[in-house]
Amino acid sequence: MANLSAVDLSPFVFSTDAQHHRMHLLVDGIRCAKCVFQIENTLNQQPHVNAKLTMSTRRLVVEWQGDAARGNDLAHQLHSMGYATKPFESVLADETDQSHEKFLLRCMTVAGFASGNMMLLSVALWTTTAAEMGEATRALMHWVSALIALPTVLYAGRPFYQSAWAALKNKRTNMDVPISVALVLTSAMSVFEILHHGQHAYFDSVVMLVFLLLIGRYLDQRVRGKARAAAESLLQMLSGTATVISHGVHQLLPIRQLQEGMMLHVAAGEKIAADGVVEEGASQLDASLLTGESHYQDIEAGSAVVGGMINLSAPIVVRVTKATDDSLLAQVVRLMEKAEQGNAHYVRLADKIARYYTPVVHVLALATFLGWVFAGMAWQQALLIAATVLIITCPCALGLAVPVVQVVASTQLFKRGILLKSGDALERLATITKVFFDKTGTLTLGQPALQNRADIPPDRLLLAAAMARHSQHPLSQALHAFDGGAHQKISVTEHQGLGLQAVIDGRIVKLGSRKFCQITAEADQKLELWLTQEGAPPQRLIFADHLRPDAAATCYHLTAEKLSPALLSGDRQSVVARTAADVGIDDYAAELTPLHKVEKIEACHRRGEKTLMVGDGLNDAAALTAAFVSMSPATALDITQNAADIVFQGQSLSAVTVALHVARRAQALVKQNFVISLAYNMLAVPLAMAGQVTPLVAAVAMAASSIAVVLNAQRLKVQQSWMC
Numbered sequence: 001m002a003n004l005s006a007v008d009l010s011p012f013v014f015s016t017d018a019q020h021h022r023m024h025l026l027v028d029g030i031r032c033a034k035c036v037f038q039i040e041n042t043l044n045q046q047p048h049v050n051a052k053l054t055m056s057t058r059r060l061v062v063e064w065q066g067d068a069a070r071g072n073d074l075a076h077q078l079h080s081m082g083y084a085t086k087p088f089e090s091v092l093a094d095e096t097d098q099s100h101e102k103f104l105l106r107c108m109t110v111a112g113f114a115s116g117n118m119m120l121l122s123v124a125l126w127t128t129t130a131a132e133m134g135e136a137t138r139a140l141m142h143w144v145s146a147l148i149a150l151p152t153v154l155y156a157g158r159p160f161y162q163s164a165w166a167a168l169k170n171k172r173t174n175m176d177v178p179i180s181v182a183l184v185l186t187s188a189m190s191v192f193e194i195l196h197h198g199q200h201a202y203f204d205s206v207v208m209l210v211f212l213l214l215i216g217r218y219l220d221q222r223v224r225g226k227a228r229a230a231a232e233s234l235l236q237m238l239s240g241t242a243t244v245i246s247h248g249v250h251q252l253l254p255i256r257q258l259q260e261g262m263m264l265h266v267a268a269g270e271k272i273a274a275d276g277v278v279e280e281g282a283s284q285l286d287a288s289l290l291t292g293e294s295h296y297q298d299i300e301a302g303s304a305v306v307g308g309m310i311n312l313s314a315p316i317v318v319r320v321t322k323a324t325d326d327s328l329l330a331q332v333v334r335l336m337e338k339a340e341q342g343n344a345h346y347v348r349l350a351d352k353i354a355r356y357y358t359p360v361v362h363v364l365a366l367a368t369f370l371g372w373v374f375a376g377m378a379w380q381q382a383l384l385i386a387a388t389v390l391i392i393t394c395p396c397a398l399g400l401a402v403p404v405v406q407v408v409a410s411t412q413l414f415k416r417g418i419l420l421k422s423g424d425a426l427e428r429l430a431t432i433t434k435v436f437f438d439k440t441g442t443l444t445l446g447q448p449a450l451q452n453r454a455d456i457p458p459d460r461l462l463l464a465a466a467m468a469r470h471s472q473h474p475l476s477q478a479l480h481a482f483d484g485g486a487h488q489k490i491s492v493t494e495h496q497g498l499g500l501q502a503v504i505d506g507r508i509v510k511l512g513s514r515k516f517c518q519i520t521a522e523a524d525q526k527l528e529l530w531l532t533q534e535g536a537p538p539q540r541l542i543f544a545d546h547l548r549p550d551a552a553a554t555c556y557h558l559t560a561e562k563l564s565p566a567l568l569s570g571d572r573q574s575v576v577a578r579t580a581a582d583v584g585i586d587d588y589a590a591e592l593t594p595l596h597k598v599e600k601i602e603a604c605h606r607r608g609e610k611t612l613m614v615g616d617g618l619n620d621a622a623a624l625t626a627a628f629v630s631m632s633p634a635t636a637l638d639i640t641q642n643a644a645d646i647v648f649q650g651q652s653l654s655a656v657t658v659a660l661h662v663a664r665r666a667q668a669l670v671k672q673n674f675v676i677s678l679a680y681n682m683l684a685v686p687l688a689m690a691g692q693v694t695p696l697v698a699a700v701a702m703a704a705s706s707i708a709v710v711l712n713a714q715r716l717k718v719q720q721s722w723m724c
Contacts, residue, residue, distance in 0.1 A: 012087040013068050023071045025060040027053065028084040042081065043074060060085070082166050104159060104218045111156040111211035114148050118204040121145050135197070142194040142201050149203035150187060156210045157183050179213060181362065182206075189384060242273035245317065262320045266311045274307045274320045281316035284473075285309045298513075312473065313498075365389045368689045385691050392681075392688045405673065405713045409666040412716060417634075417649030418659050425645035427670070428629040429663035431610050435558050435656070436601065436627065438615035439569035439579050444545040445651060446616065446635060448478045448527060451542040460539050464531045467492050467500045467511045475529050475543055476500075476511075499529075507534040547582060554653040555583045561660075563612075568597050570619050597623040614656060631656060662716070669716055673709045680705040
């Protein structure tokens with residue numbers, strides 16, 4: 001990326017007044033939560049500076065007081081720390097991620113191809129003696145191996161070398177440091193061996209090591225890319241243009257520039273760009289993106305509206321009451337980033353171990369070399385023993401402990417239509433103590449269906465369905481399946497925000513709201529349309545959203561597991577209470593905003609509970625991110641799916657319990673893998689330091705430890721046979 005130290009950032013600085021400024025930067029080079037901490041800590045130590053960095057989007061928000069040009073100094077400070085920066089653009093972030101992912105894939109492909117070819121040579125080299133093969137033949141095969149291995153290690157090992165160098169250059173360390181040292185030293189020792197006509201070289205081991213580690217690195221990159229899409233999708237909703245009325249003239253203005261008091265013209269079918277109050281017009285709104293409620297809202301002059309709602313019927317004029325940065329949608333974005341910043345400090349067990357593992361490995365190798373030299377051993381042989389220590393303690397098994405279980409578990413879940421999107425989702429899911437469900441689209445199917453078909457005469461049902469074909473209203477769409485084609489040629493007029501009207505055989509026929517059809521019967525909370533025809537009694541069509549077929553069984557199972565299922569919904573109290581009773585949930589709350597859902601989850605966290613949130617609407621996006629772990633059905637919005645850690649296909653809610661069982665077993669296997677890798681090192685390292693292990697045995701032992709970890713992870717396939 002470009003060096004911002006010589007670039008004027010003032011065009012990208014947002015100023016609320018002469019003294020308060022804000023800047024959004026895209027930071028490249030972030031590898032772990034430690035990077036986030038270092039960046040935030042360094043900037044926050046500056047006077048009157050507040051910096052927050054989100055690991056998934058890599059968006060750094062810096063706020064400061066004083067001169068606006070100070071933003072250049074802050075960006076230059078990041079550059080001096082080794083991090084490249086640019087003004088934040090989600091498209092740029094996507095391009096950077098895709099470029100790095102392709103780079104890892106190329107490296108992995110090269111290493112995999114080289115490993116396959118190296119194995120062909122290694123079989124002969126490791127299974128025969130020099131006498132059997134002949135010195136000349138063995139030397140030739142060693143040099144052929146070197147010609148394959150050395151370019152491969154140089155090319156495919158670049159992700160580790162670059163990461164290690166960046167850490168060392170900034171006086172830090174990470175797991176890539178011992179990996180890089182092991183790759184370089186093992187390759188150098190192999191070249192040394194063949195130059196001195198040694199019997200063994202270790203090119204096959206070093207190439208295989210690169211290949212296995214690149215698999216884990218590529219999986220991690222894919223997971224991070226999916227995670228970034230959540231907040232970026234929401235940020236895209238804050239982009240675009242809105243039609244502003246100024247002195248009677250309509251003009252387009254970027255949504256981010258909307259300010260309180262502006263008048264917006266919102267046509268039918270358009271998204272309301274900002275929070276406000278309706279000044280003119282009447283219509284219906286689809287608020288399901290923000291509230292999750294299946295009921296469509298009637299609005300008129302004086303009604304409050306929220307940015308993100310869809311205007312379904314007639315044009316309206318809205319007076320903006322909150323600037324874009326203060327809107328509900330912007331609050332949802334901030335809540336997601338705040339929650340994600342908290343999750344970014346969740347350090348995996350492997351990282352914790354590696355923090356101490358890295359320096360210990362190098363100290364042991366150096367101590368081994370110096371110890372044998374002082375004991376009178378030739379430096380060449382002492383260096384070979386030190387290399388053996390590095391080889392035998394290479395963190396390959398430790399690095400594979402989590403990814404290999406993740407691959408096996410994700411494969412098993414994929415066969416059940418359950419997709420993992422977060423690298424540590426299973427680890428977190430295994431420890432949950434409470435489950436929160438959304439209602440519409442989660443416990444229910446999210447598809448309104450006609451309830452009282454048996455009470456409607458067939459001819460009137462066909463008439464209603466034929467008229468409904470001329471409307472895009474969601475309840476009209478639910479009637480399309482009943483259209484038998486009997487009234488295909490009728491002429492229908494749509495009254496925006498009210499309903500449909502036609503004249504058939506000289507009689508007026510209406511299909512729409514009770515107000516449009518002039519119904520005076522007492523109203524209730526049910527979704528409805530009315531069909532009226534001159535000379536015939538009015539016909540009510542009642543709609544409802546059905547529960548998922550196994551919703552009640554899933555909630556019963558979670559209750560038996562003492563996971564305390566609860567229901568959080570933006571829908572009406574009566575509807576939520578009835579749904580909760582149908583599925584056997586005692587703990588429920590209705591008419592919640594996205595902020596209220598987050599507050600409920602955070603209250604549980606303060607009590608020490610670990611929550612699972614299952615939801616499908618935009619109103620659930622912040623709650624999904626705030627929860628300890630989250631799930632979403634595949635029918636959910638793209639934004640919600642991106643915010644979730646796990647996405648499940650189909651109508652079955654049992655995916656929640658299946659994922660829970662797999663997560664618990666996978667977590668047990670991860671812990672076993674750590675024990676295997678650490679026990680191996682505790683046994684092998686002393687033997688290697690004592691000179692009792694040859695490089696050949698070290699290479700085999702290193703591979704054996706990795707194989708043991710992989711085979712242990714395969715047990716998940718056998719133990720999950722109960723799912724079939």
